[in-house]
Amino acid sequence: MLRTIGLMSGTSLDGVDAAWVETDGSAIGQIGPALTLPYDPALRRDLRRLLDLAEGLPPEDPFLADCVRRLTARHAEAVATLRAEVARTLGEEADLIGFHGQTILHRPQRPGDAAPGRTWQVGDAAWLARDAGLPVAFDFRSADVAAGGQGAPLVPVVHAALAASLPKPLAVLNLGGVGNVTWVGEDGTLVAFDTGPANGPLDDWARKRAQTDYDRDGLLSLSGQPDGGVLARLLEHPYLAAPPPKSLDRLDFDRALKEAGAGELSPPDGAATLVAFCACCVAAASRLLPAPPLQWLVTGGGRRNPAMMRALAGALDQPVRPVEAVGWNGDALEAQAFGVLAARVWHGLPLTFPGTTGVAAPLTGGRIAGH
Numbered sequence: 001m002l003r004t005i006g007l008m009s010g011t012s013l014d015g016v017d018a019a020w021v022e023t024d025g026s027a028i029g030q031i032g033p034a035l036t037l038p039y040d041p042a043l044r045r046d047l048r049r050l051l052d053l054a055e056g057l058p059p060e061d062p063f064l065a066d067c068v069r070r071l072t073a074r075h076a077e078a079v080a081t082l083r084a085e086v087a088r089t090l091g092e093e094a095d096l097i098g099f100h101g102q103t104i105l106h107r108p109q110r111p112g113d114a115a116p117g118r119t120w121q122v123g124d125a126a127w128l129a130r131d132a133g134l135p136v137a138f139d140f141r142s143a144d145v146a147a148g149g150q151g152a153p154l155v156p157v158v159h160a161a162l163a164a165s166l167p168k169p170l171a172v173l174n175l176g177g178v179g180n181v182t183w184v185g186e187d188g189t190l191v192a193f194d195t196g197p198a199n200g201p202l203d204d205w206a207r208k209r210a211q212t213d214y215d216r217d218g219l220l221s222l223s224g225q226p227d228g229g230v231l232a233r234l235l236e237h238p239y240l241a242a243p244p245p246k247s248l249d250r251l252d253f254d255r256a257l258k259e260a261g262a263g264e265l266s267p268p269d270g271a272a273t274l275v276a277f278c279a280c281c282v283a284a285a286s287r288l289l290p291a292p293p294l295q296w297l298v299t300g301g302g303r304r305n306p307a308m309m310r311a312l313a314g315a316l317d318q319p320v321r322p323v324e325a326v327g328w329n330g331d332a333l334e335a336q337a338f339g340v341l342a343a344r345v346w347h348g349l350p351l352t353f354p355g356t357t358g359v360a361a362p363l364t365g366g367r368i369a370g371h
């Protein structure tokens with residue numbers, strides 16, 4: 001087994017998650033410590049700006065280069081801190097790093113698109129490999145997009161490995177900036193796709209209208225009422241009923257939100273409407289699954305929002321529980337997954353599947369720096 005450190009900087013731009021896990025890419029051995037290093041407000045703001053600029057940005061843009069340098073340095077700090085913790089608590093080292101980087105643009109090919117798809121994760125893997133003195137697996141998504149796949153989600157294969165002994169069918173719901181679901185059938189069949197926006201628009205709303213980074217503990221949304229009209233207009237979005245495979249950019253619903261009139265609501269009602277919309281997106285996703293799951297296990301920061309968990313319980317017909325109910329760590333899961341995916345890159349195992357990204361056949365991907 002390889003001793004991996006997985007690193008994930010998700011679409012909510014709140015910081016980098018790092019986790020240590022022993023794995024051969026298929027089985028998961030010892031699970032070690034995990035941590036999150038938050039980004040300082042300036043880096044958060046600049047990464048958010050990068051998302052808006054990404055489309056026309058040349059790779060050598062100096063603002064981009066500066067963001068990449070600061071982002072990579074924070075990842076290196078996370079690696080060093082976690083390695084010290086692993087040495088102290090387990091007496092272990094690491095063999096391999098899995099470095100997702102920061103997605104700044106995600107536009108896989110959609111039906112009818114003339115242009116080829118594109119997905120862009122930034123981060124300096126070669127620099128990180130030199131700094132850590134370890135090989136670094138990176139660029140997990142582009143081979144899949146180049147082969148006509150969605151390039152996301154990637155974590156389902158790891159959800160399935162973790163869920164090996166749980167009753168099926170099972171749904172794992174990740175509520176990060178964007179939401180995504182993994183459905184695992186009784187025979188191991190995997191179906192996975194992005195459900196819709198999750199915390200991304202809610203974070204933007206909280207920042208713009210309530211001067212807070214996010215809807216902490218659901219306080220803002222719990223004090224408002226969803227607006228039926230705005231919600232009904234949002235629910236007409238064709239993404240929701242479209243069959244998988246499908247995936248989203250962090251900003252894909254911004255225009256729809258504006259056109260639906262979400263911006264005119266009061267801060268609490270706007271937040272309540274965004275929470276309700278996220279839950280309705282998940283309910284729409286549930287109608288696209290091959291069979292109803294026995295339960296929904298919720299991971300990602302959204303599970304910490306009581307308003308979100310309440311809305312989900314109301315919108316879904318099956319029990320909804322945080323992943324901690326089955327002993328997983330919902331703050332570390334994505335980082336652990338990128339450790340496992342790094343081992344898969346190392347061993348040349350497929351990362352993506354027809355049921356996850358829509359590639360024609362299981363496909364390998366990723367590259368290794370510092371090897």
Ligand SMILES: Nc1ncnc2c1ncn2[C@@H]1O[C@H](COP(=O)(O)OP(=O)(O)OP(=O)(O)O)[C@@H](O)[C@H]1O
Nearest residue numbers: 010011012176177178199214216217300301304305
């Ligand atoms: N206590 C809390 N109350 C409400 N919301 C919370 C709380 N803690 C975290 N969140 C939400 O979770 C978000 C972070 O979630 P997470 O770390 O899963 O996202 P991510 O990994 O960046 O995104 P993605 O999975 O889309 O890549 C925060 O931006 C915030 O909106």
Ligand SMILES: CC(=O)N[C@H]1[C@@H]2OC[C@@H](O2)[C@@H](O)[C@@H]1O[C@H](C)C(=O)O
Nearest residue numbers: 011103106152153154155176178180
């Ligand atoms: C392009 C990209 O970075 N997508 C992320 C994003 O955040 C959640 C959702 O959208 C998911 O599809 C994906 O991340 C997880 C880690 C995945 O690939 O499984």
